[in-house]
Amino acid sequence: MNPWTHLRSIDPADSGLLPADRTSFLADDGHTLLDVVYDWERAHRELGFGRDPALFAKRLALGAACATGSSEAMLDASGVWRFRELLPFVRAPHDTVSVGEGKTLLQRNDALARLLGFEPWRMPDGSRSDRPGLFLQYEGLNPSGSFKDNGMTAAFSHARMVGAKKVVCASTGNTSASLALYASAAGVPGFVLVGSGKIAMGKLAQALDYGARTLQVDGDFDACLARVRELSTDRPELGVYLMNSINPFRLEGQKTIMFRVLDALGWQPPDWVVVPGGNLGNCSAFAKAFLELHELGMIDRIPRLAVINASGARTLDRIYNELGIRWNHGRCDNASIRTEYSRMDAAGERAATVATAIQINRPVNLPKALRALDVMDGVVRSVDDHCIMEHKALVGRHGFGCEPASAASVAGARRLLEEGIIRPDERVVCILTGHALKDPDATVRYHAIHRHGRAGDVSIPLGCSSNRPVPVADDVEAILREMG
Numbered sequence: 376m377n378p379w380t381h382l383r384s385i386d387p388a389d390s391g392l393l394p395a396d397r398t399s400f401l402a403d404d405g406h407t408l409l410d411v412v413y414d415w416e417r418a419h420r421e422l423g424f425g426r427d428p429a430l431f432a433k434r435l436a437l438g439a440a441c442a443t444g445s446s447e448a449m450l451d452a453s454g455v456w457r458f459r460e461l462l463p464f465v466r467a468p469h470d471t472v473s474v475g476e477g478k479t480l481l482q483r484n485d486a487l488a489r490l491l492g493f494e495p496w497r498m499p500d501g502s503r504s505d506r507p508g509l510f511l512q513y514e515g516l517n518p519s520g521s522f523k524d525n526g527m528t529a530a531f532s533h534a535r536m537v538g539a540k541k542v543v544c545a546s547t548g549n550t551s552a553s554l555a556l557y558a559s560a561a562g563v564p565g566f567v568l569v570g571s572g573k574i575a576m577g578k579l580a581q582a583l584d585y586g587a588r589t590l591q592v593d594g595d596f597d598a599c600l601a602r603v604r605e606l607s608t609d610r611p612e613l614g615v616y617l618m619n620s621i622n623p624f625r626l627e628g629q630k631t632i633m634f635r636v637l638d639a640l641g642w643q644p645p646d647w648v649v650v651p652g653g654n655l656g657n658c659s660a661f662a663k664a665f666l667e668l669h670e671l672g673m674i675d676r677i678p679r680l681a682v683i684n685a686s687g688a689r690t691l692d693r694i695y696n697e698l699g700i701r702w703n704h705g706r707c708d709n710a711s712i713r714t715e716y717s718r719m720d721a722a723g724e725r726a727a728t729v730a731t732a733i734q735i736n737r738p739v740n741l742p743k744a745l746r747a748l749d750v751m752d753g754v755v756r757s758v759d760d761h762c763i764m765e766h767k768a769l770v771g772r773h774g775f776g777c778e779p780a781s782a783a784s785v786a787g788a789r790r791l792l793e794e795g796i797i798r799p800d801e802r803v804v805c806i807l808t809g810h811a812l813k814d815p816d817a818t819v820r821y822h823a824i825h826r827h828g829r830a831g832d833v834s835i836p837l838g839c840s841s842n843r844p845v846p847v848a849d850d851v852e853a854i855l856r857e858m859g
């Protein structure tokens with residue numbers, strides 16, 4: 376590992392540095408999460424990086440031109456590693472496990488923006504742009520079809536450097552697909568634990584196809600995560616390397632989603648970032664990215680954050696908005712969180728939502744998410760399954776296929792617009808975390824079944840974008856009639 380890289384407890388009262396080749400991803404107290412931390416001055420001096428973001432855009436052009444060239448050129452072609460000076464833990468190009476991830480785009484769609492209620496955004500000098508300020512960061516374009524590849528390339532590179540022999544994850548689907556892809560690229564045996572019947576078909580198909588040993592556990596995601604933590608953390612002698620987002624190297628890779636957003640916006644931060652919340656790795660990574668960039672003097676302000684839960688898996692929403700628990704300089708009210716978890720257990724509450732990717736009741740990164748909400752002056756909301764599916768269909772109708780969990784970000788942005796928390800003239804980036812083909816069953820069900828009524832969380836009727844398949848006779852006249 377580079378000498379300027381360490382791990383450190385997220386508890387501000389514990390500033391001791393831990394070695395970066397550690398594979399137990401909790402502090403010595405056995406429960407506090409860890410951050411990857413850098414001596415930035417030393418790293419940037421030795422890497423010769425002058426903190427000019429123009430370098431990253433130059434690499435984008437170069438990397439695209441010579442993706443089959445040297446290892447250095449391969450790194451330039453990755454949307455994660457072209458920012459390598461901002462996650463500088465890898466020693467040399469050959470330590471990196473990359474499959475060309477992160478070539479994703481910040482997309483505009485003015486028709487969708489206007490339909491949701493956005494207006495031309497107000498520029499810093501007070502004048503108005505001629506276009507609304509909604510942007511979609513389309514992470515479904517990654518090699519395995521979700522944002523997870525950003526984190527996997529980073530965690531697999533760490534795993535390679537520490538000589539991991541086996542890798543494991545618990546998954547609601549996308550982590551397993553991504554782990555399976557990178558395990559096969561790295562030549563390491565991969566094991567995934569999925570809840571029986573709790574995973575969308577597209578994702579299961581990927582894990583099987585890429586050759587990961589897929590264990591269907593008789594339990595939900597929360598149970599699977601508890602089991603992989605037992606395997607990797609409680610029994611280090613097994614040498615099993617954990618790939619869930621409790622692994623802080625995963626989050627280093629996921630920071631680059633925000634680097635690409637900034638790259639596309641000329642390093643002018645948007646007003647808001649809106650992201651679906653499951654295990655809360657993304658929101659934690661985004662806040663770390665902005666905080667570090669701010670400290671490095673590469674941005675002059677930090678955007679606000681909105682984390683959107685599904686109503687059937689709204690632990691963060693409840694803890695933040697109903698119980699009022701805050702980061703509180705690292706002294707968050709853990710006793711109340713434990714009491715809440717006990718209440719959920721006693722009531723037999725299980726996460727249940729059409730957005731299976733965020734069907735998680737015990738988000739492992741909860742403390743980091745509370746810190747992220749503090750750093751980014753954040754808000755938390757939940758949206759119900761109808762609302763998610765209506766917005767998924769709207770996103771699809773406007774040309775960007777996403778899976779249900781991803782649409783929670785767009786549904787959440789609309790809800791915050793209606794509440795007046797997001798202003799219509801602000802610049803808002805919604806993260807589309809996974810591709811539509813991940814969960815075709817949910818899409819077909821939405822279009823084939825007609826519903827009446829209104830979505831509870833925002834003021835739109837149900838089924839507004841449904842596009843039913845039409846049965847027709849095997850006859851050209853009949854077909855023409857249907858074509859209008």
Ligand SMILES: Cc1ncc(COP(=O)(O)O)c(C=O)c1O
Binds near residue numbers: 550652656657780781
């Ligand atoms: C498509 C999709 N969206 C959102 C999430 C939630 O992300 P996080 O766990 O970082 O909150 C996941 C996690 O599995 C996912 O697969």
